[in-house]
Amino acid sequence: MDKQNHNQTLDGKNIIVIGAAGLLGQSFVRQLLHDGAKVTLADHALAAAEQFASELGVSSDDTMITHVDITNRQSLEGLIDRSRSQLGEIHGVVNTAYPRNKNYGRVFEDVEYQDFCENISLNLGGYFLTSQVFAKYFARHGGGHIINIASIYGVIPPKFEIYRDTPMTMPVEYAVIKSGLIHLSKYIAKYYKGKKVQINTVSPGGIFDHQHETFVAQYQDACLNIGMLQPEDISQAISFLFSPAARGVNGQNLVIDDGFTL
């Protein structure tokens, strides 16, 4: 990776990206390295994370790549141990994993009770477990910052009209998971008062990923200027939140959505 023109706001700090092989995760890794951090790339899909890191041309002085499953406590504790021993004390973690089962994404009437429970458990349960493991760790080790990736659909109910004439919908599990995640993060912020545990959520609007063109046009109508966003529109905010400039931001939900939720 090109080390010219690096911005050093994160200055050698070890930051863990969980879901590092994903659409948003890859962008977070690039931005954090650009801003001077050491980055631990963690994902359930280890081969995809390794492939991404080799394309990026990262150096083992600044990065490590490792497996993690956010629904498994031992896996999360192992991630902390490996990251700390290879890249030094952990400054923060951003969780952008997206676990879901094969039936995820059905229209409301077709969602089975078992699938509803399983998806809440994998996703909101996984974010709970990750936040719990890291918050406990940070409280014992002088502090740290957890950023959970929520969504505009944790803030407002769906605008179902933007899915008209497309095969897409907004799953009910997603609304429950993301609204729960925003409140969970505020709960943890208050619980750890005085322990230097910073925990915030970032709620992106829709990220362009070659979705159905009718959807893209209808989505744009619900926004102010831009419509669907690029991953880079989110990653710079992640870097800011991990920087000293954001030390007063705690228990907050940062919405980045070109006005979609207005």
Ligand SMILES: NC(=O)c1ccc[n+]([C@@H]2O[C@H](COP(=O)([O-])OP(=O)(O)OC[C@H]3O[C@@H](n4cnc5c(N)ncnc54)[C@H](O)[C@@H]3O)[C@@H](O)[C@H]2O)c1
């Ligand atoms: N893409 C969007 O438009 C958008 C908009 C708003 C919010 N979000 C949120 O951002 C986050 C990331 O979205 P994305 O589009 O980058 O998803 P993605 O599917 O591209 O990437 C998610 C990553 O999570 C990993 N993962 C899945 N299960 C895991 C587990 N149990 N443990 C560890 N890693 C696991 C996957 O291997 C994958 O690399 C999600 O929480 C999503 O809800 C996305």
